[in-house]
Amino acid sequence: MTNAKPRPYTFLLTDRFTLLPFAGAIEAMRLANRAVGHRLYDWRLIGPDGDVATCSNGVRIALDGGLEDLPGPSRSDAVVIVCGGIDVQKAASKPVLNWLRKQERSGAMIGAVCTGAWVLAEAGMLDGRRATIHWENHDGFAEAFPQVDLYRSVFVNDGNRITAAGGTSSIDLMLHLIAQDHGDALVAEIADQMLHTTIRSDQDDQRLSIPTRIGVRHPRLAEVIARMESNLEEPISPAQLAADAGMSTRQLERLFRRYLNRSPKRYYMETRLARARNLLMQTQMSMIEVALASGFSSPSHFSKCYRARYGSTPYRERGTGSA
Structure with missing residues (x-):
């Protein structure tokens, strides 16, 4: 033009x-x-x-x-x-x-x-x-x-x-x-x-690849984490995740322990809670709506897990506002 x-x-x-x-x-x-x-x-x-x-x-x-x-x-x-x-x-x-x-x-x-x-x-x-x-x-x-x-x-x-x-x-x-x-x-x-060495297009994703984010290049581990991130509202059981990745539940446990120093269950929980925290801080969704959107069927269980992770209840967290 x-x-x-x-x-x-x-x-x-x-x-x-x-x-x-x-x-x-x-x-x-x-x-x-x-x-x-x-x-x-x-x-x-x-x-x-x-x-x-x-x-x-x-x-x-x-x-x-x-x-x-x-x-x-x-x-x-x-x-x-x-x-x-x-x-x-x-x-x-x-x-x-x-x-x-x-x-x-x-x-x-x-x-x-x-x-x-x-x-x-x-x-x-x-x-x-x-x-x-x-x-x-x-x-x-x-x-x-x-x-x-x-x-x-x-x-x-x-x-x-x-x-x-x-x-x-x-x-x-x-x-x-x-x-x-x-x-x-x-x-x-x-x-x-601008020293902008790679010009990205509208097809490029915002976030780093999973291997880069977690600092581990293991194809099956990245595959499992991608499935977790795509299924936060309805979590998949560790047994099913393992089966879909072509390994046993014990192998999956060892994989997460070795590379991430935590169990698959804990990693999945932390990922779901991170999503819940974003929803709390950025929306007016009710606590039960946030809980359900993050894979928790019980508000009390959600609150307990949230406090264990962040040291504060969801109610208090929302009251503090964004930082």
Whole structure:
């Protein structure tokens, strides 16, 4: 795509947004401008307060204005990106949702990085659309917005809806968009400048592979753990896991003890409790709903296991809020 004027981006910075994905997106555009010697992209920063936005790490970013100060973009190639972070549910205020809907009506491409997809979903902008969100927020988002076709990829480009999962995924999304605008040669130059040695596509998964995450390269162990992670709501018995992997229950026990210093049962329990903790902190699901979604049929058993793992009851954990 060739434009006489720079393509305009507007970044909506929510309270306690995550700095890294925002900075990655901005830097990709800055380096694009630098590489060609003129401005391919312009950007402006806005927030509900209109003065300063504070990142989750405490860094303060000066804004160009508030929602009421800057009207919606008039150009058909304009892009609006919501930058989310901690407690993003609170960022989905009525003024923010109304402003986003106004941008949608103007014809702008609407996107989000990190947890900003939550705000778009609250505005109804992802209904029936493909999207992604940071893996830590995936389960809570899926429960809250079943109408969204949620993926675990680093980014998703669904026409005029774009979402990136957070971290460095915003770089990959921006390189993808810049390639569409100006070609792969420019993108290669930008990635080289950023020391971004592997440009990921929308087919790449957010998380490290299981062997890399657990620090063990054992195919059957990775296979069993993958089955566990895919069956948290209805746990599979160790005997069945072993049989499906072509080994005895005793062999499975030895495998987990040798490489992970815990039994398969304990590892599975820890994985289910981690999911429960994410749901507690990120959704308004009731305790029984969280328990059932994490494979516990009894709230009392869930509470007992949770306290043994985290040193606090689920009720108290939710009361502390996100950190």
